[in-house]
Amino acid sequence: MTNYFRNSLTGTAKRREDLACFTAAISILFQYQAEDLSRGPTSSAVPCRAGPCRAVPTPLLSSAPPPRRRNRPRAAPCRAAMAGAFSLREVLAAFQACVTERREVLLGPYLSGWRGLIRFLHTLGAIFSFISKDAVAKVQLMEDYCRGEQREQYVSLQAMVRYELAQGLLDAPGRPDSGCRTVLRLHRALRWLQLFLEGLRTARQDSRTSTICTDSYNASLAAYHPWVVRKAATVAFRTLPPRDAFLQIMNVGTAEEAVAMLGEALPYIGDVYDITQQLFAQHELLDLP
Template sequence: MGLRGTRDTPPTQCCFGQGRGTWGISPQEGDGGVSGEGDGSPAPDNRPLSAVSGWAGRGQGSGPWGWAPWGRGVRGWAPSGCCGSCSPLRPFLAFSSSPVSGSPPLLSRLSGSRLPLPRHGTPAPAQAPRCPGQAFQISRLLAAFRACVTPDGEILLGEYLAGWKELIKLIDALGAAFGLLAQETQTKMEILQGHRAGPHAPHYRTLQAMVAFELQRGLVGLRVLPPDWPPSGCRTLLRLHRALKWLELFLGKLSHSGPEEDPSQLCAVAYQAALAPYHSWWVRQAAGLAFLALPSRRELYGLVCAEGEREARAMLLDAVGIIARVYNVTQRVYATRGLLELP
């Protein structure tokens, strides 16, 4: 049974990217609703229906971060925009349940039907940018990583790389000291994009398929990396995976810490836990110098375009939860296959 309005009003409009659910879907407030059997009776209330590390691993090449300069750019993508005529709402915050005085019912009864959900592999469009002139948009980051994990627990590599495309913008926004780090992260992404566009592209749609294919073909050097071998997808994504843990830990510490705690120190602690064990002494020293140039807490909150500290903390916590889910699924895949210590 489809969606239709009440007897006297047109059907409501739906907008993707405005809710807090898995796909961020919630009906936009309109003039009509979803009817039951045509009796036009309103819903019990007027609330909206919300749907519900080491990058520079050993043997990876030259450079201060230990990376090899494969690739010439990034061809990743990130979802953006908002569908239909929906108006941007504050991201990642619950909708108000207070009815608007004099307004018609927002929703009528559901008669056993469901709102259609976009299939996995097509991220829900992100909200309109809150800081239009800023490269990094946390709404695009969350839209990509939300769509990254399927109901079956698979990691979609296209959406994974789309999320990392936004993370690169965040790293780049941390200052010139992090510029090389951002560039070399792009190099890792380009390697994976090359696999996805190559002759074996069907095997690089999901993380699980990529791991199974490369192990079966003997493309992963489990103990040493032969100098004439191209970098495998498993090894390349492992570097991004470790770095994702660093960012997860740092954003989590930033959202829970008090104003007296120095963000540069928080970032250094997260680095020591997630990435330092895989880096050489020289790389660790360079990273320590970069952390000293980290922006202030207020400037970091400004990167998520929050209206005040409370909202900034809430937005960061949302990001941490979504990133942690992607990380945990990836960690299980690598641990099951014995790939967490690839050279």
Template sequence: MADGDDVNGLRKVLVTFKSCLTDNQEVLMDPYLEGWKGLVRFLNTMGAMFSFISKDAVAKIQIMENFRSGEQKENYITLQSMVGYELSNSLVDFTQPYSCPTSGCRTILRLHRALHWLQLFLEGLRTSDADSRTSVLCTDSYNASLANYHPWIIRKAASMAFYTLPTRDTFLKNMNVGTNEEAVAMLGEALPHISQVYEVTESLYAQHKLLDLP
């Protein structure tokens, strides 16, 4: 099955992240946001249980697209240029959570954390046994990533939602990329692109002490 033939476009979505990185290992904003739009479509196919993540992602994507079409759009071509511009112009507040609520650095950090959860979950699907429970895979991935930044009520709702997920085999079939073996192979081919973008972003934010922005 050719790239993009799957109903959810998941293969194409994951590979989109490959185009995010320049030769200098800078993360291009536009393909990053396009990749996230595809991930939102994928999340929506997983049911209303994931709306608490997909709706938040949609809001964050819109904020960043506004930056990319605004007066300072040239400063938001890459994540690196965004960080440099916002820090040098005091557009990031390290102490108050809502003094600069729409700063690009803060907005991308929220997407970055959610990307880590999806990366861990999809990698879990790829490497787990046929009888593994997706509810457990998803819960473990969530607890290792997004749960650290969500209040108790959101964590509780998420944990309950994850238990409604189908089996691993059913989940792979629902990806509509052929056999389960083909779905696993697709994940193995595409996930390294997301992982690389995540690592470059993580390093950039760590360098500028942005990982714990309120």
């Protein structure tokens, strides 16, 4: 009886300790999410056609300083589009439409796919808010470019890279929000989601999603986050629901049907990632600050 009582107290203390760690981790992530979480690797890092975009016109002329942004709210349809229920079918359709016959990545479908992935992150709650809120800001910024005065230069990823390099926008002081820098941050986060979803697809039913998520994070985004955020994120991942709960979030039917659709969607996401990686590597843009 004494041992049982001692074990009960130990279990209660452990649960309290885990709750305290989780609360501290979420607090750290919320404090950090206001910054750009996907910037270049830190000194403490361990390497490890849905349609045209919507946004407020933003001219991108290298001969003049960037225009002053008006203090008005973002377009409501963009926020509403990212706040609805997640549908894996919609993400699949968006990334299917991304790549043209000439192997160019169209930004309209790319951002549409990202809106779907952000809805997926939203369904997971506060744990992923440090990533999802940053992704929302990046998607909205790219939508600004897609509807700006230079929107014809932002039809595809390749056209954007050519334009911003030719105009010297990547070297201009005070322009940390160029299209190339913004897409690079989304590109890094896409790699994490690709690995995580692939891990869910191939894992056994009793596999721990916290381990899948942590391994995916360490192989992608962790290299661009400071030590304190990496530690906080891995603690927060411990509270993730089981694999079946994630498959149910896909909204495509049974767990087997969700796994099958992931198998169909992930090659398209991987193709977009690979094309982007090669393009940015070709122009030495993978380490933009």
